[in-house]
Amino acid sequence: MKLQEYRSKEILARYGVPLLAGETATTPAEARAAAERIGGPVVVKAQVLVGGRGKAGGVRLAANPAEAEDRAAAILGMEIKGITVRTVLVAPAADIAQEFYLGLILDRAAKAISVIGSAEGGVEIEETARTNPAAILRLPLHPLLGLRDHDIRRVSFFLGIPADLRRDFATTLRGLHAAFVESDADLAEINPLAVTRDGRLLALDAKVVLDESGLFRHPDLEQMRDLNEEERSETAAREAGINFIKLDGSIGCMVNGAGLAMTTMDLVKLAGGEPANFLDIGGGAKADRVAAAFGIILDDPNVRAILVNIFGGITRGDEVARGIVEARETLTREVPMVVRIVGTNAAEAQAILARASLITADSLDDAAVKAVAAARQGGAA
């Protein structure tokens, strides 16, 4: 789960990371009031979860409260990579002398939390990795000992932190690490970590991405989820316990298991169609979850056909078949449905589907071809 900049800063501030928090605003008037409270020049920043805010004109300086109001009026409502800006962060402007990148990641290769540091701050780390990989330090931390002073010194000297700011740097990295561990993060980065002309070390931007699997023990962080940037259907799916990602095609897919769901999408494409979604109904799905999945798929007006692919194991084929037939009664619109159910109780499932005169398929390849054909016919009608 990606967190907005202001949420990320809120977490880092709790752990003592030096930063200029600022205030959020959803109207130009609020932005003006925030700038008045802050005093002096401010920066008005679009709060969206996509990169490239600055280039898109979503980050602007304002010398006084009146200007802050103007800037907020320009930024609020603008679209950045398809996301409408609804919130801005108004923060004190900083006069930057030097910028660093400092991040922590869950390092799958090292099976550790790794510190990532670069003296080329303000640029995306992926960009630095391409253009100047030698400028990046990647330091895996000991899985049991965590972040130690010698680790901090190593990063500090690699980055060339000015001597009088090394203590603040240690506070920053320690805070970032504690925030990462105690929030169950996948990523926590400060970019840029800036040295200002008046000699302060400050986190000017922050990004925290949380591990969805860790959220059960952080109900407070779950509250930080930005539903504004999540597809409505994805929110509904999450609440129903379904893994769902909306795509742009015309063939709705309902599958059990993530790997099989991806494969089903791939085979739709191979058959000349485009998948409308990734959908994994999860293990042991019963009629109610099947019905919820149909509702979510059909909520997308682009869907012209639905492909159901179930390999029964924990999930029982007859339960799913019954769910399909029941759900069909209540569906808001009629689209052709191709159903393939194999594995546990597949024979019972076939009988149920045959009575309901649904298009069935034996193999996954066959199901994909039939679904693509059905979508074409449906689209022509």
Place this chain on the structure above:
Amino acid sequence: MILVNRDTRLLVQGITGREGTFHSLAMLEYGTNVVAGVTPGKGGQAALDGLVPVFDTVTEAVRETGANTSCIFVPASAAPDAILEAAFSGIGLVFCITEGIPALDMLAVYHVLRQQGVRLVGPNCPGATSVGGAKVGIIPGDIHRAGSVGLVSRSGTLTYEVVQAMTDAGIGQSTCVGIGGDPIVGTSFIDILDLFNQDPETEAIVMIGEIGGDEEEKAAAFVQREVRKPMAAFIAGRTAPPGRRMGHAGAIISGGAGTAESKRAALEEAGIRVADSPSHIPSLLRAAGVPR
């Protein structure tokens, strides 16, 4: 056969739970030697229609029954500790089926088990079945046919799909292993490929990967160096959009790395035939010289 066989003496942690009971019965039915269960607080009871004794701790279960392998069905919040309990109680091989374990919890567990010399498969994996030997986990027992092809996969139901396709085509399996879809798993593709490579009963190998990470690329390099047995592969997620997590925590394409194309190229470079559909795996195996 690798990992599990007739000598497996299985302990099920979480045997009295809904999933634990259901799958333990299926394992027993398959012929797996399920010798004990552990549910703290239910020691002294008997699970699975009185067939399997239940203990409060893994230490007791091992002492009383000689269990050497564990299969874990406990909830995500308790699973990391259950893995450690098994490892510190003399169990040499642990399968963790549980999904949704926070990744950070697995870091210490991963390294401690390596230090203890205990093998962990998973978490978030379907387990392993040695056909005609033992089934540990949740892979349906009736989709297999005995034979000489080893299969290793990161998925669950996709594994079943490929196994079924092989069985339907008359190609039997030695052992099928799911290593799990999480970012931090105990056993890698390379670990399993190494075991299959040394297993005299395995003559060919199928590998089922998916987008995200670079485990498939590393496996390809290992195959090029070490493996002389014929191989076929499938990679799921060619149509997955970048930056989105496709169900499995591990399945995410980031910064252009971990795409199906890069994995396919690496595998083909290593001489592995890569299928466009799971149903093509049998013909690729035939082409690689696997007999009926």
